[in-house]
Amino acid sequence: MNLTLRIWRQKNANTPGEFVTYEAKDVSPDMSFLEMLDVVNEELMRRGEEPIAFDNDCREGICGMCSLMINGVPHGPLPQTATCQLHMRVYKDGDAITIEPWRAAPFPVIKDLIVDRSAFDRIIQSGGYVSVSTGGAPDGNTLPIPKDDADRAFDAAACIGCGACVAACKNASAVLFTSAKISHLALMPQGKVEQDRRVLKMVAQMDEEGFGACTNIGSCEAACPKGITLDNIARMNRLYLKASVKSGLE
Amino acid sequence: MSIKLNSKIPAGPLDDKWTRYRQEMKLVNPANKRKFDVIVVGTGLAGASAAATFGELGYNVKAFCFQDSPRRAHSIAAQGGINAAKNYRNDGDSVYRLFYDTIKGGDFRSREANVYRLAEVSVHIIDQCVAQGVPFAREYGGLLDNRSFGGAQVSRTFYARGQTGQQLLLGAYQALERQIHLGSVKMYPRTEMLDIVLIDGQAKGIIARDLVTGKIEAHSANAVVLATGGYGNVFFLSTNAKGCNVTATYRAFKKGALFANPCYTQIHPTCIPVSGDHQSKLTLMSESLRNDGRVWVPKKLGDNRHPGQIPDDARDYYLERKYPSYGNLAPRDIASRAAKQVCDEGRGVGPGGRGVYLDFSDAINRFGKHKIEERYGNLFEMYERITGENAYEQPMRIYPAVHYTMGGLWVDYELMSNIPGLFVIGEANFSDHGANRLGASALMQGLADGYFVLPQTIAGYFAGQKNGRYPNDHPEFRKAEEEARSRINKLLSIKGKRTVADFHRELGKLMWDDVGMARTEASLKQALKRIPEIRHEFWENVNVPGSASELNTALEYAGRVADFLEFAQLLAYDALEREESCGGHFREEYQTEDGEALRNDEKFSYVAAWEFKGVDQFPELTKEPLVYEEVRMTQRSYK
Numbered sequence: 001m002n003l004t005l006r007i008w009r010q011k012n013a014n015t016p017g018e019f020v021t022y023e024a025k026d027v028s029p030d031m032s033f034l035e036m037l038d039v040v041n042e043e044l045m046r047r048g049e050e051p052i053a054f055d056n057d058c059r060e061g062i063c064g065m066c067s068l069m070i071n072g073v074p075h076g077p078l079p080q081t082a083t084c085q086l087h088m089r090v091y092k093d094g095d096a097i098t099i100e101p102w103r104a105a106p107f108p109v110i111k112d113l114i115v116d117r118s119a120f121d122r123i124i125q126s127g128g129y130v131s132v133s134t135g136g137a138p139d140g141n142t143l144p145i146p147k148d149d150a151d152r153a154f155d156a157a158a159c160i161g162c163g164a165c166v167a168a169c170k171n172a173s174a175v176l177f178t179s180a181k182i183s184h185l186a187l188m189p190q191g192k193v194e195q196d197r198r199v200l201k202m203v204a205q206m207d208e209e210g211f212g213a214c215t216n217i218g219s220c221e222a223a224c225p226k227g228i229t230l231d232n233i234a235r236m237n238r239l240y241l242k243a244s245v246k247s248g249l250e
Numbered sequence: 251m252s253i254k255l256n257s258k259i260p261a262g263p264l265d266d267k268w269t270r271y272r273q274e275m276k277l278v279n280p281a282n283k284r285k286f287d288v289i290v291v292g293t294g295l296a297g298a299s300a301a302a303t304f305g306e307l308g309y310n311v312k313a314f315c316f317q318d319s320p321r322r323a324h325s326i327a328a329q330g331g332i333n334a335a336k337n338y339r340n341d342g343d344s345v346y347r348l349f350y351d352t353i354k355g356g357d358f359r360s361r362e363a364n365v366y367r368l369a370e371v372s373v374h375i376i377d378q379c380v381a382q383g384v385p386f387a388r389e390y391g392g393l394l395d396n397r398s399f400g401g402a403q404v405s406r407t408f409y410a411r412g413q414t415g416q417q418l419l420l421g422a423y424q425a426l427e428r429q430i431h432l433g434s435v436k437m438y439p440r441t442e443m444l445d446i447v448l449i450d451g452q453a454k455g456i457i458a459r460d461l462v463t464g465k466i467e468a469h470s471a472n473a474v475v476l477a478t479g480g481y482g483n484v485f486f487l488s489t490n491a492k493g494c495n496v497t498a499t500y501r502a503f504k505k506g507a508l509f510a511n512p513c514y515t516q517i518h519p520t521c522i523p524v525s526g527d528h529q530s531k532l533t534l535m536s537e538s539l540r541n542d543g544r545v546w547v548p549k550k551l552g553d554n555r556h557p558g559q560i561p562d563d564a565r566d567y568y569l570e571r572k573y574p575s576y577g578n579l580a581p582r583d584i585a586s587r588a589a590k591q592v593c594d595e596g597r598g599v600g601p602g603g604r605g606v607y608l609d610f611s612d613a614i615n616r617f618g619k620h621k622i623e624e625r626y627g628n629l630f631e632m633y634e635r636i637t638g639e640n641a642y643e644q645p646m647r648i649y650p651a652v653h654y655t656m657g658g659l660w661v662d663y664e665l666m667s668n669i670p671g672l673f674v675i676g677e678a679n680f681s682d683h684g685a686n687r688l689g690a691s692a693l694m695q696g697l698a699d700g701y702f703v704l705p706q707t708i709a710g711y712f713a714g715q716k717n718g719r720y721p722n723d724h725p726e727f728r729k730a731e732e733e734a735r736s737r738i739n740k741l742l743s744i745k746g747k748r749t750v751a752d753f754h755r756e757l758g759k760l761m762w763d764d765v766g767m768a769r770t771e772a773s774l775k776q777a778l779k780r781i782p783e784i785r786h787e788f789w790e791n792v793n794v795p796g797s798a799s800e801l802n803t804a805l806e807y808a809g810r811v812a813d814f815l816e817f818a819q820l821l822a823y824d825a826l827e828r829e830e831s832c833g834g835h836f837r838e839e840y841q842t843e844d845g846e847a848l849r850n851d852e853k854f855s856y857v858a859a860w861e862f863k864g865v866d867q868f869p870e871l872t873k874e875p876l877v878y879e880e881v882r883m884t885q886r887s888y889k
């Protein structure tokens with residue numbers, strides 16, 4: 001099939017970007033979306049032009065490195081599918097596809113389709129862990145954990161930190177990402193110990209990074225490639241309220 | 251003159267060596283730890299766990315990775331699980347049994363003392379990860395669940411659904427982020443190490459490129475740790491992440507570090523076959539599928555009927571035929587070679603004839619579709635996403651792919667290379683898996699090295715160190731910086747006609763055909779002739795657009811492929827020199843009458859450690875003999 005691509009090109013953070021149109025010819029339905037871009041890039045480079053820069057690594061939907069707004073939808077049209085797992089058979093001959101980077105002030109563009117997501121790392125730095133050092137941990141089976149709790153913790157821990165939730169949100173809110181980590185740890189007894197401190201700090205960091213407020217629209221959940229659900233946000237809000245009340249009393 | 255290797259294995263009985271070592275090792279005074287700077291290159295499981303632990307101990311750490319965050323390292327993709335000799339199942343597991351299984355699985359080509367320590371430490375890894383809040387799978391009673399993996403007779407594999415690597419890496423990543431927050435670790439993401447710097451023969455720092463600004467910088471330290479993963483991408487197509495590369499370890503090799511056993515590469519039998527020239531990587535399908543799927547190809551050449559129309563008596567269930575007792579569960583290397591053989595005969599299925607069927611129809615008839623969905627639903631979904639085919643209705647197509655590399659930089663018992671101050675951990679070293687790695691043991695080794703072994707052994711090096719750190723404008727740093735810069739400029743100035751990927755693809759195809767699943771003297775010699783030709787053309791005809799002073803993905807890729815183009819030769823030399831078949835290294839000349847790998851313990855029971863002697867020069871071989879005091883060598887049999 002042949003496709004028309006409108007792709008955001010931007011030399012670096014300080015230069016304004018623009019859309020450039022490319023023709024993708026003889027695209028096989030078996031290609032992944034990123035392989036289709038590889039082929040376009042090969043063609044560009046053969047002509048001595050600079051390839052379109054985009055982030056990717058594992059190409060199997062787990063590292064969270066790939067991104068891309070595809071026709072205005074983060075990670076493209078398939079539910080719970082990261083861009084690298086999207087295959088071209090969802091498109092048909094003659095389709096036009098617009099490809100942009102994540103658009104959110106806390107994720108500035110570095111080049112073309114690559115953005116800076118280090119704000120997510122700083123949110124984790126502010127408290128997204130259990131403060132235990134190596135060595136001295138008790139036997140792994142000392143503390144039984146109900147299977148349901150462990151399973152729900154896993155569901156939240158499955159977040160790949162891709163940032164699609166932020167890109168999907170009109171307020172550029174990072175609550176789905178932040179609440180997923182808070183939930184994962186709050187659902188495990190090991191993480192419960194610090195949960196008050198954690199939620200206060202991580203929410204404060206999220207605000208400091210310039211992410212917007214949550215207005216309960218739910219576009220984040222729809223965009224998430226890993227099925228992270230809105231009840232994590234509800235849990236975070238509850239924990240936050242509890243922790244703020246407690247800290248106010250002290 | 252060849253280098254003398256000292257593996258520094260402590261004296262005493264096997265089960266006492268690590269305890270004795272720790273009792274006798276030198277320590278660094280806590281107040282002095284701040285004075286020691288450690289560079290950790292790579293923050294996958296091995297590097298992140300090491301950097302976090304160094305930080306906790308009080309060292310000053312600088313950590314580097316080329317992704318935008320340490321959470322994205324290739325370790326994230328590991329699916330199956332992590333082994334530990336906990337014996338929670340009361341099924342007879344023990345440290346000794348895990349040790350023995352690992353030695354045997356490695357086809358008697360690994361060091362007893364290292365492997366024993368790995369098995370010993372394995373139990374602490376699980377405790378540590380649980381304490382971090384890693385959501386391992388649990389039973390209804392609330393205790394940790396286990397499964398048996400990769401043909402082991404005991405259930406010792408801990409897992410977190412099909413995403414064990416992700417959960418373990420996030421645990422290590424979070425520990426690392428905590429240290430970053432506390433100021434003991436400084437993280438350099440999107441930064442690639444280009445070279446290592448030696449002063450007076452000791453590792454004293456690295457040269458790295460900031461991938462966003464293009465700036466080349468020298469970083470100085472008291473010691474350098476490489477945790478940069480494996481080199482499977484020398485084959486172009488593999489199950490590794492796109493960015494996995496050999497640059498860090500190969501650069502160290504060029505500076506004098508010995509590279510051990512590069513020919514030991516692991517091929518995984520159940521991957522989704524190549525669908526066309528556009529293919530950029532291969533996806534692993536969990537091995538557990540072979541518990542219920544039957545592998546077959548048509549008996550007759552050119553039988554192009556739809557699989558559903560080929561009756562049972564026209565199918566060759568070749569694994570069941572050749573290995574009646576193990577059948578479809580034959581070990582990775584054996585199942586892989588058998589698939590290659592039937593495809594070489596022209597009986598392969600799917601595009602290009604490089605595929606075999608993995609058929610679930612019998613299992614679906616026996617247990618019902620529902621049961622199979624419950625067991626493998628997510629895998630069937632993934633398969634359909636990639637191929638567009640529904641594996642409940644027609645058999646899956648699978649083919650072997652490069653998956654893991656057992657070879658790596660040579661290290662002693664303390665995980666130090668032959669260059670003082672240069673330590674190597676995780677998949678990047680050669681240490682524990684011999685000629686073949688068991689399933690669920692790479693995660694175990696990475697975390698053992700990073701959390702428990704290196705943080706102890708490195709203290710001995712610091713305690714005995716005379717000259718500490720050098721300023722990063724020392725002439726040796728300047729020189730290495732200049733070299734890195736001129737190499738980049740060279741790559742950018744060629745302006746030829748072919749892309750980097752073109753060359754990588756060509757190299758990969760050559761390696762796969764001639765240095766892949768089955769090797770012969772003739773195929774290896776052919777590869778050794780072709781590799782330099784491809785490399786010479788690369789340096790004359792590659793086109794790397796853009797400039798050095800900006801984010802330039804083509805340039806990053808070019809540097810990595812340039813190193814693969816030299817490293818490939820080393821791999822082939824090693825494969826040529828090892829005139830036996832063992833584990834992941836199969837030489838067609840050396841097989842039993844039944845076509846099984848034939849080891850030659852008398853001549854090849856050693857670690858092959860290679861020393862760089864110049865590009866296109868035959869490297870020099872140093873042999874570290876492998877002495878087995880505890881176990882008796884046996885021949886594997888899976889008939």
Ligand SMILES: Cc1cc2nc3c(=O)[nH]c(=O)nc-3n(C[C@H](O)[C@H](O)[C@H](O)COP(=O)(O)OP(=O)(O)OC[C@H]3O[C@@H](n4cnc5c(N)ncnc54)[C@H](O)[C@@H]3O)c2cc1C
Pocket residue numbers: 291292293294295296297314315316317320323324325326327328329330331332414415441442443444477478479480489490491494495497498534653654675676677678689690691692693694696
């Ligand atoms: C699909 C798949 C499934 C697997 N499943 C399992 C499993 O179930 N169980 C198991 O035990 N093992 C499994 N393995 C193997 C296992 O995942 C790896 O061997 C292991 O994760 C390697 O960890 P590492 O820390 O050594 O390296 P990696 O995770 O590869 O990390 C390498 C690090 O080095 C950095 N780096 C590399 N080069 C440079 C450079 N020049 N400059 C700066 N940084 C650099 C990278 O950024 C990265 O941070 C699997 C492998 C694959 C491919």
Ligand code: SF4
Pocket residue numbers: 158159160161162163164165166176177180220223224225226227228
């Ligand atoms: S919550 Fe979902 S969309 Fe947001 S970062 Fe995590 S995986 Fe990506």
Ligand code: FES
Pocket residue numbers: 055056057058059060061062063064065066082083084085
């Ligand atoms: S490239 Fe890793 S999730 Fe897409």
